[in-house]
Amino acid sequence: MNRKDDHIAYAHAQTVANNDFDLIRFKPHGLPETNKALVNYATEFLGNKVATPIYINAMTGGSKQAQTINGKLSALASHFGLPMALGSYSSAYQDASLINTYDVINAHDGFLKLANVGADKPLVVAKTAVQKLNADGLQIHINSVQELIMPEGERVFKGWSDNIKAVHDALNVPVMVKEVGFGMSTQTFKTLKNLGIVYIDVSGRGGTNFASIENKRRISTYQAFEQWGLSTVESLLQAEEIEGIHLYASGGIRHAGDVVKALALGAEAVGLSKFFLTLAMEDDLPTMIEKTAHLLDEIKTIMCALGVDNVKALNKHHLIIPKHLWL
Ligand code: FNR
Numbered sequence: 001m002n003r004k005d006d007h008i009a010y011a012h013a014q015t016v017a018n019n020d021f022d023l024i025r026f027k028p029h030g031l032p033e034t035n036k037a038l039v040n041y042a043t044e045f046l047g048n049k050v051a052t053p054i055y056i057n058a059m060t061g062g063s064k065q066a067q068t069i070n071g072k073l074s075a076l077a078s079h080f081g082l083p084m085a086l087g088s089y090s091s092a093y094q095d096a097s098l099i100n101t102y103d104v105i106n107a108h109d110g111f112l113k114l115a116n117v118g119a120d121k122p123l124v125v126a127k128t129a130v131q132k133l134n135a136d137g138l139q140i141h142i143n144s145v146q147e148l149i150m151p152e153g154e155r156v157f158k159g160w161s162d163n164i165k166a167v168h169d170a171l172n173v174p175v176m177v178k179e180v181g182f183g184m185s186t187q188t189f190k191t192l193k194n195l196g197i198v199y200i201d202v203s204g205r206g207g208t209n210f211a212s213i214e215n216k217r218r219i220s221t222y223q224a225f226e227q228w229g230l231s232t233v234e235s236l237l238q239a240e241e242i243e244g245i246h247l248y249a250s251g252g253i254r255h256a257g258d259v260v261k262a263l264a265l266g267a268e269a270v271g272l273s274k275f276f277l278t279l280a281m282e283d284d285l286p287t288m289i290e291k292t293a294h295l296l297d298e299i300k301t302i303m304c305a306l307g308v309d310n311v312k313a314l315n316k317h318h319l320i321i322p323k324h325l326w327l
Contacts, residue, residue: 003152003217004063004091010213011059011274012281019206019252020233024261025320032307039300043311044246045083045269046137046174046199048112052296053263053311055083057201057250057271058116058139058178062091067101069280076279076288078108080296083269085114085139089129090121102133112136114176117167118143119160126167137173139201140164142188143180145229149214149222165195178271179203181210181251183230189242199246201271202239204232206252208274230327236265237326256298260306264314 043053056073060066070086077084086105092098105113115129116139130138142160147153168175176199177192183204192200211225230238232251239247249262250271262270275295279288303309306318 002063004060004066004087006217007213008060008065008069008277008281010216011208012277014208014212014274016207016209016252016254016274019254020231020325021206021252021254021258021261023322023325024233026257026260026302026306027318027320029305029307032305034304034307034309036300036304039303039309041296041299041303041311043269045112046176046246048136050083050112050269051081053269053299054259054295055269055271056085056276057203057273058085058087058114058141059273059277060087061089061102062087062098063101067104069277070102071104071107072280072285072288073276074105074108074111075285076276076292077111079289080292081111082292083112083114085116085271086133088116088118088141089125089133090118092132093121093125093128099132106134114139116141119164119177120147120154120157122163123166123170126171130171130173135173137176138167138171139176139178140167141178141180143182143210145182145225146180146210146214149211149218149225151214151218153214161191161195164192164197168196174199176201176248178248178250181205181208182228183232183235183251184238185230185235186238186242189239189245193242193245198244199248200239201248201250202230202232202235203271204235204249204251205229206231206233207254208251231325232262233265233325234327236262236267237321239266256295256302259295259299260302260314261319263311264316264318266316268311
């Protein structure tokens, strides 16, 4: 099996019972004065207006199975107008015959499409990815811990900041920097902001665990990393003092409750990978649409119960947050 198919198989098999979102509760509102039919969960995504507060986060490309998944997910994205990020473009950059496994996204329209590259990649890779896929934006992933555990991964991390700045300065589409499930600290937010990055997806601990996935691909495992990282909740709280960034949340978003909690913690929109991977692997398109419609309906219902009729009105006062999550 190739690495892309390994990642799909291990991520699909992983189960997450609990995460830090479970430690947060909603503050009920006895007199919400809302009308569910008028609750609007539209938001902004990389400076564009979007109809829903969720997006399909980066996963795959580069194998036959990846092509099937990207095909189904792009049909779903098109149905609801969900922004969708593709997986890392590096395999198609090395082997042009793999481009179809990503470009299948362009069979559908009516949603924002993001290409994805690693921070280890120079400008030329990022530019090629955006051009070849006709992407509306680019995600750059920072995944040093995953690389270190990955048997064939990077061991030298010098130059990542320079690459990020070069890509950000040169591209004429918005650039989002994201983690891959280990979260971000105040220090990371400050560094990214100094590089000019304003769109940041914290992608924290609590969902897909790439330490565990890469350990499964090793002969002798690095156990210390199984518990590595800041949770998505902790990461969002770390960003509280940082002004001038647009915050996005992903990592362990399992259901509508997690989505609304992440929005109330300051995220402009919320990304799901594992949730959509499961739909693409297990369901046909009508069922994928039905389950996504249910997720969106529950988001609206929670907002109605909280007494808010738009995403911007959600804030930390709608939540009961245990003190220990503020680090
Ligand atoms: C990912 N993720 C990922 N991220 C990225 O920036 N580039 C990539 O190529 C991939 N590849 C990838 C493959 C698979 C199979 C999964 C499940 C995930 C990470 C993803 O975008 C996200 O940050 C994490 O998965 C955490 O979110 P969930 O899965 O807990 O919702």
